[in-house]
Amino acid sequence: MKVILAINAGSSSVKISVYSAEFQQKPRQFAETQISGLTAPPAQLSYTRNGVTVRKSEKLQEEQVKSQDDAFKLLLKTLIEDQELKEIQAKDDIGITSHRIVHGGDYTASQIITPDTYHHLEKLSDLAPLHNGAALTIVRSCIDELPDAVNVACFDSQFHSTIPEHIRTYPINVDVAKKNHLRKYGFHGISYSFITRSVADFLKKDAADLNIIALHLGSGASACAVRQGQSWDTSMGLTPLAGLPGATRSGSVDPSLVFHYASDVGKLSPSSTSELHISRAEEILNKESGWKALTGDLAPLHNGAALTIVRSCIDELPDAVNVACFDSQFHSTIPEHIRTYPINIDVAKKNHLRKYGFHGISYSFITSLVFHYASDVGKLSPSSTSELHISRAEEILNKESGWKALTGTTDFGVIADSDDPRHKLAFDIFVDRVCGFIGSYFVSLGGQVDALVFAGGIGEKSGKLRARVGAQVACLGFEVDDSLNGKKIVDTVQDVGKQGNGKRVLVCQTDEQLEMARFCAENEKIW
Secondary structure (H helix, E strand, O other): OEEEEEEEEOOOOEEEEEEEEOOOOOOEEEEEEEEEOOOOOOOEEEEEEOOEEEEEEEEOOOOOOOOHHHHHHHHHHHHHOOOOOOOOOOHHHEEEEEEEEOOOOOOOOOEEOOHHHHHHHHHHOOOOOOOHHHHHHHHHHHHHHOOOOEEEEEEOOHHHHHOOHHHHOOOOOHHHHHHOOOOOOOOOHHHHHHHHHHHHHHOOOOHHHOOEEEEEEOOOEEEEEEEOOEEEEEOOOOOOOOOOOOOOOOOOOOHHHHHHHOOOOOOEOOOOOOOOOOEHHHHHHHHOOHHHHHHOOOOOOOHHHHHHHHHHHHHHOOOOOOOOOOOOHHHHHOOHHHHOOOOOHHHHHHOOOOOOOOOOOOOOOOHHHHHHHOOOOOOEOOOOOOOOOOEHHHHHHHHOOHHHHHHOOOOHHHHHHOOOHHHHHHHHHHHHHHHHHHHHHHHHOOOOOOEEEEEHHHHHHOHHHHHHHHHHOHHHOOOEOHHHHOOOOOOOEEEOEOOOOOOEEEEEOOOHHHHHHHHHHOOOOOO
């Protein structure tokens, strides 16, 4: 038997779930402890042992915890000094530490952390500076504090290594993409691994025969198409910024938006003139990507040439009436919840930042890609350190957008229950974006979908969201039963769909910590 610590280190919290496990057996949890509120002191410590609350939201002195490293050491001390926790009486009783690391690059499975592995993970931090840093801090602490334990990295991206090339590839310069590892990776994979396994058990199907559309909806939100038990497509991309909006993330927006949002986001391209200001990143995404980047053939462009002709017409044909026909005018009927980007409302209004719509001009893939494509795209945020390089634009779209920017709160429960027009708009935006991915994945899976699965804090708790989404995708055969949907979710997987319908609607109480422990229990190299 080995004791496993499953460690989830975020920007504002550190959580440790403690398991005992035998090789290839389901791990048994016997303790859990967490410190939250690291970025909004006072931090709070909670601790449960064998299902009994020992300490609940206990406020800590600011000098006790100033970092994730401090939090981890205090949590470790809490476990070791608990005399009633018989499984851990000393540090060397801990055999395995399992670390959730968001971005695993090209790793397709969990990895035992060696000096080489750790060095590679440090280099990956440039792709995910807002996400990997805290986890690597804890890894360093574990190496120092628990020298006899095996450290295992469990990646949020590893489940998505099966996404086919035509889905994971961005239409940008092939050589640049390969050199800088620019492609769709996908995240929340630990959760999707748990969901896939649990839903297969619930439906009494072999996972290899399972097709589902899974929604991990929390403060960070994503969608995943699972085909024959493997990830086929997912809404997040190069980083977790792409796809659905979240508590503070914008989700997918037109990549050009960031160059109009703030004046210091992108340096000017050499193509700029005194009248036309074009950032280098805008030029890359508009003139050097798409079909041309992939094949060498030309792709279409937009306004500057037309305005040149207008000026010539005014000079050459002074008696003629000049009429402008806009590529965007047909789309003026797009409703507010569809045309609105989940970013700061005042900035959006001032700078006219919303969806306008055109014909064949803009392909919105992942906004944050532009900050990795060229080194001169964004100035560094004050949050950057010598090890973590974060552009100001990344910070805006990851930390200052989403529901927070639209409503002032990150609490989706408050948003869902409010009559405030801003809250209603945020709710409608979220429903619209979720349904968009469901429809896309339904087609991608050829309509052969066993279940639509809601998971994550919002997916599990918000019956109102499930009902709204269910009503909007009923045309695809998914129908939510009001009575079942109103019941408390108590089982790992619970049915909330109308009975007798071929397409199931399920709720899964995902457990990433348990899945991380399971990865370790199945890894023969550890045992």
